[in-house]
Amino acid sequence: QDKGLDKKEVQNVLVEDARTGLDVETLKKAILNNLFYVQGKYPEIATRNDYYMALAYTVRDRLLQRWVASVKQYLEGKHRIVSYLSAEYLLGPHLGNNLVNLGIYKEAEQALHEMGLNLDWLIEKEIEPGLGNGGLGRLAACYMDSLATLEVPAIGYGIRYQFGIFEQDIRDGWQVEDTDNWLRRGNPWEIARREISYDIKLGGYVQHYMDRDGKFRTIWTPDLIVKGVAYDTPIVGYKVNTTNTLRLWKSEAPNSFDFQSFNSGDYSNAVNQKIICENISKVLYPNDETRSGKVLRLQQQYFFVSCSLQDMIGIHLRQGERIEDFQTTFAVQLNDTHPAVAIAEMMRLLVDEYDLEWVDAWRVTTRTFAYTNHTLLPEALEKWDMELFASVLPRHLEIIQEINRRFLDEVTVRVYGDQEKISSLSIIGEGPRRYIKMANLACAGSFAINGVAALHTELLKQTVLKDWYALSPEKFSNKTNGVTPRRWMVLSNPKLTELISSKIGENWIKHLDELKNLEKFADDPEFLQQWMDVKLEMKTQLAQRIVNRTNIKVDPESIFDIQVKRIHEYKRQHLNILHVITLYNRIKQNPEAEIVPRTFVFAGKAAPGYKQAKLIIKLINSVGEIVNKDPDVKGRLKVVFYPNYNVTNAQKIYPAADLSEQISTAGKEASGTGNMKLSLNGALTIGTLDGANVEIRECVGEENFFLFGLTAEEVENTKSDGYNPFHFYENNPNLKLALDQISNGYFSHLDDTIFKDLINSLLYDDQFMVLADYQSYVDCQDQVAEAFKDKVKWARMSILNVARMGKFSSDRSIREYCDEIWKVKSVPVTLNGTSSK
Numbered sequence: 001q002d003k004g005l006d007k008k009e010v011q012n013v014l015v016e017d018a019r020t021g022l023d024v025e026t027l028k029k030a031i032l033n034n035l036f037y038v039q040g041k042y043p044e045i046a047t048r049n050d051y052y053m054a055l056a057y058t059v060r061d062r063l064l065q066r067w068v069a070s071v072k073q074y075l076e077g078k079h080r081i082v083s084y085l086s087a088e089y090l091l092g093p094h095l096g097n098n099l100v101n102l103g104i105y106k107e108a109e110q111a112l113h114e115m116g117l118n119l120d121w122l123i124e125k126e127i128e129p130g131l132g133n134g135g136l137g138r139l140a141a142c143y144m145d146s147l148a149t150l151e152v153p154a155i156g157y158g159i160r161y162q163f164g165i166f167e168q169d170i171r172d173g174w175q176v177e178d179t180d181n182w183l184r185r186g187n188p189w190e191i192a193r194r195e196i197s198y199d200i201k202l203g204g205y206v207q208h209y210m211d212r213d214g215k216f217r218t219i220w221t222p223d224l225i226v227k228g229v230a231y232d233t234p235i236v237g238y239k240v241n242t243t244n245t246l247r248l249w250k251s252e253a254p255n256s257f258d259f260q261s262f263n264s265g266d267y268s269n270a271v272n273q274k275i276i277c278e279n280i281s282k283v284l285y286p287n288d289e290t291r292s293g294k295v296l297r298l299q300q301q302y303f304f305v306s307c308s309l310q311d312m313i314g315i316h317l318r319q320g321e322r323i324e325d326f327q328t329t330f331a332v333q334l335n336d337t338h339p340a341v342a343i344a345e346m347m348r349l350l351v352d353e354y355d356l357e358w359v360d361a362w363r364v365t366t367r368t369f370a371y372t373n374h375t376l377l378p379e380a381l382e383k384w385d386m387e388l389f390a391s392v393l394p395r396h397l398e399i400i401q402e403i404n405r406r407f408l409d410e411v412t413v414r415v416y417g418d419q420e421k422i423s424s425l426s427i428i429g430e431g432p433r434r435y436i437k438m439a440n441l442a443c444a445g446s447f448a449i450n451g452v453a454a455l456h457t458e459l460l461k462q463t464v465l466k467d468w469y470a471l472s473p474e475k476f477s478n479k480t481n482g483v484t485p486r487r488w489m490v491l492s493n494p495k496l497t498e499l500i501s502s503k504i505g506e507n508w509i510k511h512l513d514e515l516k517n518l519e520k521f522a523d524d525p526e527f528l529q530q531w532m533d534v535k536l537e538m539k540t541q542l543a544q545r546i547v548n549r550t551n552i553k554v555d556p557e558s559i560f561d562i563q564v565k566r567i568h569e570y571k572r573q574h575l576n577i578l579h580v581i582t583l584y585n586r587i588k589q590n591p592e593a594e595i596v597p598r599t600f601v602f603a604g605k606a607a608p609g610y611k612q613a614k615l616i617i618k619l620i621n622s623v624g625e626i627v628n629k630d631p632d633v634k635g636r637l638k639v640v641f642y643p644n645y646n647v648t649n650a651q652k653i654y655p656a657a658d659l660s661e662q663i664s665t666a667g668k669e670a671s672g673t674g675n676m677k678l679s680l681n682g683a684l685t686i687g688t689l690d691g692a693n694v695e696i697r698e699c700v701g702e703e704n705f706f707l708f709g710l711t712a713e714e715v716e717n718t719k720s721d722g723y724n725p726f727h728f729y730e731n732n733p734n735l736k737l738a739l740d741q742i743s744n745g746y747f748s749h750l751d752d753t754i755f756k757d758l759i760n761s762l763l764y765d766d767q768f769m770v771l772a773d774y775q776s777y778v779d780c781q782d783q784v785a786e787a788f789k790d791k792v793k794w795a796r797m798s799i800l801n802v803a804r805m806g807k808f809s810s811d812r813s814i815r816e817y818c819d820e821i822w823k824v825k826s827v828p829v830t831l832n833g834t835s836s837k
């Protein structure tokens with residue numbers, strides 16, 4: 001660190017207007033400046049990407065100014081900092097969002113306009129960082145936005161994957177995957193901090209000895225050392241100066257990696273070692289809600305967790321604090337169990353590297369970590385084979401065994417030796433092969449444990465974490481998920497945003513509860529008309545995108561019935577398609593039947609190795625092919641599979657939705673967050689009593705929610721009574737017809753083999769109760785169609801629905817985490833003497 005700089009001079013740079021001003025003239029100058037000095041171009045030869053870069057750097061300068069001020073302010077005082085550990089951040093494109101949060105969207109638009117350019121055109125140029133699979137990664141991104149907006153000091157830690165979630169294409173109805181080379185045009189939103197790096201050990205063996213002072217010492221001799229380099233992305237809050245850091249780690253070979261191999265002349269081994277190091281942050285695992293159990297995945301988890309903890313310890317100690325007080329500087333949130341190895345790593349750092357006694361280290365650790373569970377699906381609960389774990393993290397295995405030994409000693413007394421409880425609480429699972437249960441490690445090492453929706457938290461307490469709840473009920477709480485209205489309304493739906501603000505002002509953007517002030521306009525004919533106009537305009541725009549992307553022409557006046565999310569059996573996209581087939585058959589049986597026109601939009605990725613999910617995509621496209629071109633349908637039904645669902649596409653889809661499909665088997669979707677975004681954008685929900693649907697329905701009112709299906713309790717009871725899906729097939733002619741058509745090849749050019757696995761699993765297993773819920777779903781869909789016929793009444797429901805969605809802002813979620821778990825307060829950041837724009 002350079003100490004020689006004149007502090008006054010640095011201050012002056014910060015306040016220099018010509019560099020960081022927010023007015024149109026200054027922005028124009030800055031854009032041209034960056035075009036010249038960053039891109040090395042002048043207007044006549046600049047490409048669209050050059051202009052995108054010039055604008056991005058212009059925005060970045062303004063972010064940096066606030067970022068420096070924030071860091072400075074955090075370091076000057078003594079504030080507890082939130083550290084969010086997540087293997088995934090599904091950020092979405094930065095440019096538009098940063099313009100919104102800086103409060104200069106209009107100004108930038110004007111500046112570009114005066115230069116003969118169009119802002120939307122540049123915004124569309126950005127390749128989004130898809131460093132997450134779905135809801136869990138997107139939640140982390142919404143939380144980063146809310147933390148900054150609420151002016152809470154926070155650092156998000158994660159992995160800078162070189163390849164994010166794969167790009168999906170559809171060929172002949174099947175999903176094909178392509179790599180996501182998101183960095184190919186460079187990334188103006190990150191700053192490589194080459195000076196911030198840590199060495200991370202992997203593999204090898206452990207030795208113990210007693211030193212001269214009679215103290216037990218441990219040496220871990222790894223067989224590989226990788227270096228983690230920090231890449232920082234500033235995250236600015238909405239109309240505040242607070243700009244937090246998202247610090248993502250890139251793996252590299254250490255500077256001296258090749259020393260031994262080169263000396264021994266083994267060049268190719270040296271090169272291999274370098275490749276192995278770089279591989280660790282190479283690619284995001286594309287499995288949403290499924291375990292992978294692969295060595296590389298464990299290496300990724302440990303890699304980013306160790307870098308992050310070493311970084312935090314460094315920050316803490318540089319504040320002049322004692323290591324024993326670490327928890328006063330940081331509250332560390334574990335986003336699911338993916339970073340749970342942090343508990344063992346913290347113990348290792350404290351005991352092996354900082355010489356703390358075990359009990360003192362454990363006290364620090366258990367006051368530092370809090371754990372969020374995101375799923376009850378057994379196949380998603382992380383378990384590591386013990387031998388595999390030992391081969392990557394030999395020292396951590398010892399530590400986990402010691403944690404477990406002490407923990408079980410304590411527990412045995414409390415459960416009066418109940419062996420079943422002891423083995424359920426044990427961090428180590430027994431069986432043909434022993435394994436490590438990451439959820440148990442997370443529970444043992446955390447002071448707080450939370451679920452992500454009310455129902456989910458209750459189910460957690462009753463099922464997977466039952467024995468933990470009995471042991472420490474005070475650790476448990478619910479923190480219902482939320483979404484940021486900045487990206488998911490202001491940025492993605494500017495027309496609706498403007499309409500709402502014209503009635504109730506702009507305060508709702510930061511205080512989403514204020515949407516309730518809209519209720520009094522729900523019967524105002526002019527407002528109703530404006531509401532319908534905006535929705536129709538958004539539907540027309542989406543229709544244009546659909547025809548461009550898929551060649552399918554859809555009617556903007558039809559019901560836009562939308563299911564967009566990862567493809568998974570528990571989310572039941574196949575239940576939706578059974579409804580499509582049922583409507584189609586009604587038409588075939590009576591071409592004059594009254595059918596309210598509908599456009600079914602599906603989008604979502606299937607994990608590349610998940611056969612049934614990929615088959616569901618093929619089925620949707622196959623049904624679409626027949627339905628879309630059958631003349632009897634007369635265009636009343638259209639089925640669209642919109643490829644490559646990601647944040648960019650979601651932003652275009654949500655505003656156009658009339659109906660939001662939230663149809664998971666009750667008890668399986670922990671929360672859902674797409675349900676919130678669609679509803680906030682004026683869609684009504686058809687859904688089961690699952691996840692956050694329960695709370696959404698409570699808020700918007702049962703009269704504005706289309707409810708169907710078994711409850712979580714009924715699902716469990718039906719299963720324990722011996723569920724027989726075949727019975728539903730035999731006794732429901734419409735269901736039978738639809739399933740028979742699929743298996744006979746009606747939708748697949750008479751190929752009766754393609755969908756065999758899917759049909760067999762429905763008829764003879766049906767884990768997710770598709771057949772049991774079919775009739776209830778179809779009946780409910782008939783009510784939807786009936787309701788949609790009265791467009792004004794539908795619009796009124798839509799308005800009331802939006803007016804009552806205030807609870808689902810991620811600001812509310814983050815406030816709850818801050819007050820009840822992290823015990824952190826906001827620290828307003830001042831810039832030129834003011835605390836916001």
Ligand code: 73E
Pocket residue numbers: 133135136139287288289290291336374375380452481669670671672673691
């Ligand atoms: O219900 C969603 C929830 O809204 C849940 O399925 C999802 O997390 C969202 C945010 O809380 C989720 N993703 C994963 N587990 N739960 C997961 C598991 C393994 C790998 C990647 C993601």
